[in-house]
Amino acid sequence: MVAGGGRTSHRRLPVVLGVTLLVAAAAVPAQAAVGQASFALVPQHYDPAVRATRSYFVAVAAPGTTFRNSVRVVNTGTATGTAYLYAVDATTGRTSGAVYLGRARPRRGVGSWITLGKTFVRLGPGESRVVSVSVAVPANARHGDHLGGIVAENAALTQARGKGALQVSVRHLTIAAVEVQVPGKAAARGDVTRVFAGGENGYQYVYLHLKSTGLLTSKPAGRLLVEDGGGTVVASRPLKLDTFLPGTQIDYPVLLAGRALGPGTYHAVVTLSFGATPLGYRRTVGPATEIRREFDFTVSGADYATVFKGVQPATPRTRQAAQSTGSTMLMVAIAGGFVALLAAVGSLVYGARRWSGR
Numbered sequence: 453m454v455a456g457g458g459r460t461s462h463r464r465l466p467v468v469l470g471v472t473l474l475v476a477a478a479a480v481p482a483q484a485a486v487g488q489a490s491f492a493l494v495p496q497h498y499d500p501a502v503r504a505t506r507s508y509f510v511a512v513a514a515p516g517t518t519f520r521n522s523v524r525v526v527n528t529g530t531a532t533g534t535a536y537l538y539a540v541d542a543t544t545g546r547t548s549g550a551v552y553l554g555r556a557r558p559r560r561g562v563g564s565w566i567t568l569g570k571t572f573v574r575l576g577p578g579e580s581r582v583v584s585v586s587v588a589v590p591a592n593a594r595h596g597d598h599l600g601g602i603v604a605e606n607a608a609l610t611q612a613r614g615k616g617a618l619q620v621s622v623r624h625l626t627i628a629a630v631e632v633q634v635p636g637k638a639a640a641r642g643d644v645t646r647v648f649a650g651g652e653n654g655y656q657y658v659y660l661h662l663k664s665t666g667l668l669t670s671k672p673a674g675r676l677l678v679e680d681g682g683g684t685v686v687a688s689r690p691l692k693l694d695t696f697l698p699g700t701q702i703d704y705p706v707l708l709a710g711r712a713l714g715p716g717t718y719h720a721v722v723t724l725s726f727g728a729t730p731l732g733y734r735r736t737v738g739p740a741t742e743i744r745r746e747f748d749f750t751v752s753g754a755d756y757a758t759v760f761k762g763v764q765p766a767t768p769r770t771r772q773a774a775q776s777t778g779s780t781m782l783m784v785a786i787a788g789g790f791v792a793l794l795a796a797v798g799s800l801v802y803g804a805r806r807w808s809g810r
Contacts, residue, residue, distance in 0.1 A: 489533020489575070491604045493628040494524040496582065502733060509602075509630040510732035511587060518588040523628060525583055525604055527575035534574045534607040537583060539566035542599040542629070544664070544702055548671075549694035552601045552627050562600025562630050565589060572607075587630065595636030596667025596698055597731065602628040631732050640728040640738055641666030642696065647720040647747040649713060651759030652705075656712040658687075658749075660722060663701040668738060669731055670696050674724035676706050681717055691724060715753045721746050 498505040511519050525535055538555055541563040545551040553563070569584030585602065606624040646661035658678065664670070671693055678687035689706050722745045728738025 487531030487577075488529050488610055489527050489531050489535075489577075489606060489608060490529035490624065491533070491535040491575075491606060491626050492526045492528050493602065493604055493626055494526055494580070496522045496524055504732055509585075509587075509628065510633070511631070512633045512635060512733050513587070513589045514635060515589055515593045516591040518586060521585045521587075522569075522582050523585055523602065524580050525573050525575070526580040527577055530577050532574065532576045534572055536572045536603075536605040536607055537568050537570055538603050538605070539563040539568065539630075540601050540603055540627075542601060542697065544695065544697045544700040546702055547694075547705065548696055548702070550599060550629075550697060552603070555603070555605070559600075562587075562598050562632055565632070566600060566602065566630060568602065587632065589632060589634065593632075593634050594667060595634050596638035597669045598632040598634065599669075599697055600630045600632075602630060604628075633732055633734065638667035639741065640664075640668040640670035640698075640726045641741045642670065642672055642724065642726040643743060644722045644724065644745040644747075647722065647749050649718075649749055649751045649755055651755070654759065656708045656759045657705040658689075658708060658720065659703045659705055660691075661701065662693075662696070662704050662724075664696050664698050664726075666726065666728075666741070667698050668728040668734075669698065670726045671729050672696055672724045672726050674722065677721040678708075678713070679719040679721070681719075683719075686713065686718070687711075691722075695729065696726075712756065712759055713751045715751050715756050717748060717750050719746065719748055 495506065499510075502510065504510055509521070513519060525537070527533060527535075536555075539559065539562070540552050540555065541557070541559050541561045542550050542552050553559075565587050567586040567588070570581075573581045573583065575581060604626045608623075610622050610624060641664070643663050643665050644660050645663060646659075648659050648661075650657055650659055658676065660676070662672070672691065673693065674691045676687070676689045676691055677685055680686050687708055689708070691704075691706070693704065723743070725740045725742050727740035728734065730736055
């Protein structure tokens, strides 16, 4: 599916059947859900030779080429409803993997290349409507992979069932990915530019600032080693990322479960391999680019305290045993004192009765 520059192609552009996402929660009074609309995006055309095209839009498109296709919007719910239709860009999520930007975010990539025949549809239960899709690749588009999406957003909030005083309402988005592969010299590459420590929810992490410097999508893999000031390895973690899109960067969190780095200076050694992921019309893994980076970083006393704020740090067994024994003795002493107090009160009551009876 390759088209020459400047032409308009009517070749088939495959579609993705989107995944439903839950967003925009709001508190609402509890009430029973009678009927709700639910929307799906159904592909109208696909390439039988490429299985992936049954699941999402894929086009190999030269700069200046325009592809046209259509997508069927189906109301699979039990009530009439409205779906807003619009295009969005994609980026790499915080822990890797492709995520789609919100409706209000500026569209600078594939999201700006897509034109839809309608901006909304209103459908009864079981009804559907075909909407035209046009993807115009700019004349100055770079080589390599580009990802965006088509969104069907349910205009109505879905109310959760339940009897509680506080219920959560969610808005459903169904997203159809649009992958455009612009032919030309391209490879998957990446880099690590910084390492730093931090903490979340009582756990310590080492963050790697990763950048995709290549033009193809990859799933980097490698290892992180952390050495103390004496050169002893104090932590070793495998790195296996999900989808990492070209032109994106993230602070990738590596969990240090089981032990935390105390205050001090440490040395990090990061090795990563970036290879083009089989995607769309690319059937095999591309040549891998290997990198090795080393960084010094510090964990301050404040950083360490922040990690364990509100969380009881791990305690050595010997100390735990001592604490347990001490706690038991304290409880026995308290119980004994309580019994003695009851006995004293009983004696006073008995004495008072005898006194009043005299």
